[in-house]
Amino acid sequence: MSSNPGPAPAQALPLLERLGLRSASGVGTAGWGHTGLAFVVSFIYFFPVLWIILTAFKTYEDALAVPAKFFFAPTLDNFAQVFNRSYSAGAAAQDTGFTLYFFNSLFISGVSVLLALAIGTLAAFGFSRYPLKGNDTYLFMILSTRMLPAIVVIIPIFIMFRVTGLAGTYAGIIALYTVFNLPFAIWMMKSFFDELSLDVEDAARIDGSSDARVFLKICLPQVWPGLAATAVFGLILTWNEFLFALLLSGVGTRTVPVAMSQTIGGDIGVRWGLLAAIETLFLIPVIIVTFALQNQLLRGVTFGTIKR
């Protein structure tokens, strides 16, 4: 070892790094200074949403106050009214049925996303591992169905549902939403399956696993980010879907967006607090799921067109 010239002088980071404002860890990272900027931008961007959430806690007068009130006495009244409301002045409060609507939204979105995942993953596996003649044509057709304006298919589907008695049933709307999510699921999962190395599967087959076992125990765990991304996007899509839900769901199967639009009309004008409360409650499940799976979202958004 070379000679030691004495104890090292005290290490002082430059000021910015010492305060944690600029990152000391090298290229590609940033410190709290950057966080500050990001916070300001994010806050401005998020502000309209924040206002909605705040409005949920305001009384009707506060909500329409001019100048706008940032500080107010919060009330949980609106949230209570989501579920029990009096429909006309002086009448007793009655159950609005929103518990049913929330359940419907959860149920319909959840089931259709799961179905799309199941059917789509199997189909993607088929497209990837057992390419058929005209594979590309099928895939093109599948993806282009995603591009269809809803308005084009709405009439025939409406008539179809009437004729087969599916209008207003869970099965009908779930089937439709499943079809909405299928193209994305297939494309997403196919790109993931394409990237798996076949060696592991071959080894498993030699060890005697059946095709089903290979699929379940080996392929699926590896493509989990794709499943997550598909689930998130499918959920966001069907959760907020309005047009088809409006036309094709019945009283028993109504979803929250449709119910929301019905609270807008009415003799009192828009009940802002109530609407805000509904939307706030409605946002929560989506935010939770998105937050949990946000890393996978990045992957999913690119439709597998990035090769790593």
Place this chain on the structure above:
Amino acid sequence: MTTADVPVPARILQRFATPRWSNWPAALAIFLAGLPLSIAIFPPILSFWISAALAALLAVTLIVNAWGRHIGGLLVTPALTLLFLMNVFPLLWSFGLSFFAYRANRAKAPAWVGLDNYTKVLSDPDVWDRLHNTVIMVVMTVSLQMVVGFLLALLFSKQFPLRRYLLILVLTPMMLSFVAVGAFFRYYYDPTFGLLSQAVRAFTGEPFVLMKTVWGARAGIVFADAWMWSPFVMLLVLAGLVSVPKYLYEAAAIDRVSAWRQFSAITFPYIRGLLLLALLFRTIEAFKLFDLVFLLTNGGPGTATETIALRVYRVAFENNKTSESTALAYILLFTVIVLTNLYLYFASQRAKEV
């Protein structure tokens, strides 16, 4: 036992019971023959169930025959069937309908009119006006989304403390229901109560009327739409930015390369394809603009913000000119298909180049 020993009925049964590829023509024949027969002979409910039973038999035969041999086909069939039923079939139906004159609220049967609907639609000046509206708004909203999305992506491309949480904040607009966004933005834009107007009033003392003017209304819609969907562009660009290997930037730092050159030589090639994808995808989606317009302005003031999709809706459900609306819808579809092809072409180009 030789075949001669087995009685004929048993032999036939045996032949069907063993899965062989040659079974399915027979099953198909039974189905195709049985279907019209049952519809003709039996009362509706019964014939429906008999047809369903025949279809099930056909399906089972096909599955049994294909098992193990045509696994690929098997895996793919449920998805393709569903898509066909719910997408292709209605499409073909409405395509056919567009050649007839049909109004859903009248009992008259559809009458063949050939290309009449299309010529009526294409020569209607209102339609071209709506198309004009749509194009203007599409250009405005997509440009805004691209710029804002790109800037947001740049902001989030580095790792910094609290990044996870701030990212969610920015993604929330995408997760809102159109109904809520429509209602609340109408509120924000309101001259008396709206936040926007109040803010302007604090500076100028005049209430800010946005939605009453033609360009104001368009701006209002564009702004709300861009606000909702810029995060999507951000995600796309961010995925590209994040995929640039860190060591390239390290090498560039050591090579003393300026920030601008780093961007143009290293970053931009990685995100170029994605930017294009974002552009095309958002343009296609923007052409279908319906929900926000319906909720914010309902096409107003006058018809200044009525998009083509909104017009289709109007013609179909308010004027009840069902088949005319399908013709219009198909013109819209045609535009979208052209754009889709562009999109897919560039997507496959990108897959080849990286």
Place this chain on the structure above:
Amino acid sequence: MSTIELRQVTKRFGTFTAVRDVDLSVRAGEVVCLLGPSGCGKTTTLRIIAGLERASAGDVIIAGRPMNDLRPEQRDIAMVFQFYALYPALTVRQNIMFPLHHERLDDATAAARVARVAGILHLEGVLDRLPNRISEGEKQRVAVARAVVRDPNCFLFDEPLSRLDVELRQSMRGQIKSVLTNLSKATVIVTHDQLEALTMADRIAIMRDGLIEQVATPHEVFARPANVFVASFIGTPQMNLLEVDFDGMEANKGVFKLGVETLRLTVDPLVGRLPKGKVTVGIRPRALAPSSAASPETLSSRAELIEPMGAETLVHTRLAGGEDIRVVVPRAARVKAGEVLHLAADARQTHVFDQSGKAVRS
């Protein structure tokens, strides 16, 4: 003066210390290899010199100037990355020219430099191709070209040959060495391959767990390893290390008890000062030779596995006590499995390491 100096450099990642009190001096024109197993901190040390990581403590001095607070772009260094880090969207020519933008040369000078460097590294044919269209070896040369086209304070190489196949490695070793010799800049090369280090370095710094175990010339680390780790890390086949009991000196020979056997080996006189007790004796396979008869100075062991290596044969043998000894014999000495060999050690190449693993040597 192109020099690098590290003084007591330490790097901590949370509770994990990757680099510990590293002192290193690299003179102008000298090539120093940081050699060690994965996770020993050599790449981290290199990145600290480059400025891509910040030292938790200690000083980094390049060309006589303290560089602790300077970012990589301010240090005027050149680095060849393990994954080459070629800019994928630029042609080879543009890649090589990239660092020259900062120097604001006129086009002719820049082009001339690029041409010269391309000539030295035989890249004329691929100058206009994109990185994804050239071979692995060519990519490596482009990375080196990009570094040498400049006139930096020093060169840093991170595992430059690890991704090449064996033949390419041999030819590239020679090319890199000749390029570096002509440039007389301080160079630090990180590698885990001892052959690379032994052939390319003027001095080798062997690292383990963040510490430098020994810094010396290749010959020195081979012939006079500072401790057990260095002794076992350098040299293939690996040195034989025997845990024995030291029982004092007798007639200038060390007395070592190995199980029931007693060995008398000629060792460095300083060994005599050691207290009796456990020590490690190290003898390289090529320092052993079979002798005709057993004696207190030979190890009797039974040959188990014969590995022909061409001109030599590697014989794995086992002592009575179960320890295995590797010995390399010339091809001519035909050894059969099961044969008992009496191995005599070359006195100059018998190493003794004390209880802490340190070499006992004058």
